[in-house]
Amino acid sequence: MPLAMMSVGEIRTVLECKGKSEMKKHLQNLGFTHGERIQVLNENPSGLIILVKGVKLALNRGVASMIYVE
Numbered sequence: 001m002p003l004a005m006m007s008v009g010e011i012r013t014v015l016e017c018k019g020k021s022e023m024k025k026h027l028q029n030l031g032f033t034h035g036e037r038i039q040v041l042n043e044n045p046s047g048l049i050i051l052v053k054g055v056k057l058a059l060n061r062g063v064a065s066m067i068y069v070e
Contacts, residue, residue, distance in 0.1 A: 001068065001069060001070070002069075003038070003059075003064040003065070006048070007040065007043075008040050008042060009039070009040065010040050011039045012037070012069035013035060013038075013069060013070050014032050014033060014035065014069055015034065015068045016034060016068050017068070018066045018068065023063075027063075027067060031052040031053040031055065032052060032067050038050055038052045038069065039051040046060055046061065047060040047061055047063075047064065048064050050064075
């Protein structure tokens with residue numbers, strides 16, 4: 001399921017990042033690697049606030065839809 005479909009408070013594990021190789025590498029550098037636990041802290045119509053590796057990140061829904069979680 002895409003990260004963009006997660007609800008606030010939900011914790012899941014990253015499966016993979018999709019998209020062009022540049023974008024995948026950038027997301028992996030931010031901490032979205034296979035097996036990493038992430039949590040949605042907040043959301044609004046344009047995006048999500050994510051906690052990954054103890055760091056809060058803001059992602060728009062387009063980017064969040066490239067990250068798949070289980």
